[in-house]
Amino acid sequence: MGTTGSVDRRSLLKAAGASLATLGLTAAGCGSGSGSGGGTVTIRYAWWGADDRAKKINQTIALFEKKYPKIKVKTDFQPYADFWTKFQTQASGGNPPDVFQNAIGFLRKYNDKHVLLDLNAQVKAGNLSMDGFRAGLDAFGEVDGKLLGIPVGSNSMSLVIDKDAYRRAGITPKLGWTWDDYYAGLKKIHDGQHIAGDTGPMGIMYVYDLVLRQAGKAFFTEKDLGFTEADLTEWWNKGFEGVKSGIYADPKKVEQIKPKAGLSDGLSAGEFTWDNFSVRYTAEGKGNYGLAPIPSTDGKTTGQYLGSLMLSGSARTKHPKEVAQFINFMVHEPAVAKIMGYDRGVPSTTAQFDAFKPSDTVAQGISAYETQIATAGVLQTITPHPAGADTCEAAFLRIANDVSLGTSSVDKGVKQFFSEAKTALGT
CATH class of the missing domain: 3.40.190.10 (Periplasmic binding protein-like II)
Known part of the structure; x- marks a missing residue:
C-alpha cells in the first residue's frame, strides 16, 4: 500500500x-x-x-x-x-x-x-x-x-482533486458517488476547461484492487491473483479509451514531467493516490487541492481499507x-x-x-478524510499479499504504461502481465 x-x-x-x-x-x-x-x-x-x-x-x-x-x-x-x-x-x-x-x-x-x-x-x-x-x-x-x-501509521486510497477545477465544473464529490458520476465529471471538466479530468488510474494496482473489491473480488488472494484476464482486459480497455477521449491525461506528457505529478503540473484535475501522499501536490503545484471519496459501483461499497x-x-x-x-x-x-x-x-x-x-490544512484534510471513511463504515479488511506481490505491482504499472502509450495492445499487455505474475507468484 x-x-x-x-x-x-x-x-x-x-x-x-x-x-x-x-x-x-x-x-x-x-x-x-x-x-x-x-x-x-x-x-x-x-x-x-x-x-x-x-x-x-x-x-x-x-x-x-x-x-x-x-x-x-x-x-x-x-x-x-x-x-x-x-x-x-x-x-x-x-x-x-x-x-x-x-x-x-x-x-x-x-x-x-x-x-x-x-x-x-x-x-x-x-x-x-x-x-x-x-x-x-x-x-x-x-x-x-x-x-x-x-x-505505525495509516493511510487509505483517495482521489486528490483540484477543488477549483471541480467547482468550475459544478461537481461536488461526496460519499456515495458512483463511477458513472466520476466519468461524467471527468468529461465535463475536459469539455469545459480543456484539461484532462484525471491523470489516469489504469496502472495503479491499488485503485484496480478497489474496483475488484467492489465486485466481490480482489487483486490478490492468499497465493494468487484474484481476477481473470477478461477482468483486466475490460479495465485496461476502459483506461485506453479514456486516454483517447481526453478525459485521462496524455501519457506522453505525464512521462515528460516526471517526477512531478500530472495533477500538480496542471495536466489534469485529479488523480488517485494514498491520502498521506497528498502533501506532495501543495509542494509541487499551485492549485487548491483536496481529498475526494473513492467512487463505487453501487453507491455504497468502496472496497477501502486502512493500509499502513x-x-x-x-x-x-x-x-x-x-x-x-x-x-x-x-x-x-x-x-x-x-x-x-x-x-x-x-x-x-x-x-x-x-x-x-x-495545524496545516493538508494534514487536517487527511485526518478529516480518514475520520470520515471510518465513521461511514466503508472500511474493510485486506488479505496480506502473497510472496511476489511487489514484482506483480511493478509489472502492472510498467505494462499498463506501455498500453496507455500505445506501444503495446491491451490484449498483448494482459497476456504479458499474467505471464509475469504467474512467474512471480510461483503459480
Whole structure:
C-alpha cells in the first residue's frame, strides 16, 4: 500500500529467493527472553525514507533510549528501492536488522522465508500491547495466526482533486458517488476547461484492487491473483479509451514531467493516490487541492481499507524482548506522534492520534478524510499479499504504461502481465 512516498513504483525490484537453510531460525530468535545477560544491548533498526524522516526518527530514538537506558539503537536508512535491495542481501546472509520498517506486500514473502519474528509471544509476555489501535489496524499485520507487523501509521486510497477545477465544473464529490458520476465529471471538466479530468488510474494496482473489491473480488488472494484476464482486459480497455477521449491525461506528457505529478503540473484535475501522499501536490503545484471519496459501483461499497507502514522484528534477533519494547514505544508513546506527525501516515493508535493535532490544512484534510471513511463504515479488511506481490505491482504499472502509450495492445499487455505474475507468484 501507500509506502513509498513520491518514489516511482517502477523502482520496485524483483527480489531473488533465498534458501530456507540460509534463512533458518536460531534458538535465540524464537524465545521471549532478551539474551542480554542483564547488561546493555544494542538493536539494529532500519527503514526507508529521506533525510527529513531520518531526523524525526532519530529524535524518537533519543526519547526511547532515555526511557530504556540499557537499550541502544543503531540506525540505518535508505531510499525505498535501495532499502529492499540491502534487506534482501542481509536476509539472505542471515543478518537482517533486529527491527525494521515493513509493508503488507512483504509479510508473506519474508514469512515464507522464516525471516519475520512472530510477536505474539511478546504480547503474551506483556512487552507489547495491541490495545488502542484505530479501525481494526491491530490485525493488519497478522498472517496465518502469526503477528508479523505492527502498524505505525495509516493511510487509505483517495482521489486528490483540484477543488477549483471541480467547482468550475459544478461537481461536488461526496460519499456515495458512483463511477458513472466520476466519468461524467471527468468529461465535463475536459469539455469545459480543456484539461484532462484525471491523470489516469489504469496502472495503479491499488485503485484496480478497489474496483475488484467492489465486485466481490480482489487483486490478490492468499497465493494468487484474484481476477481473470477478461477482468483486466475490460479495465485496461476502459483506461485506453479514456486516454483517447481526453478525459485521462496524455501519457506522453505525464512521462515528460516526471517526477512531478500530472495533477500538480496542471495536466489534469485529479488523480488517485494514498491520502498521506497528498502533501506532495501543495509542494509541487499551485492549485487548491483536496481529498475526494473513492467512487463505487453501487453507491455504497468502496472496497477501502486502512493500509499502513509497519514495524517488524527479525526471527534471528537475540533480543526479542527489547525489539518488542521498542515497537511498543514507537506506536503508543504520545511524544513520538508529536515528532513524527503524519510522516508515515495518520498515527495508528488512538493515544498517538489524539496527541498530534495537525495545524496545516493538508494534514487536517487527511485526518478529516480518514475520520470520515471510518465513521461511514466503508472500511474493510485486506488479505496480506502473497510472496511476489511487489514484482506483480511493478509489472502492472510498467505494462499498463506501455498500453496507455500505445506501444503495446491491451490484449498483448494482459497476456504479458499474467505471464509475469504467474512467474512471480510461483503459480
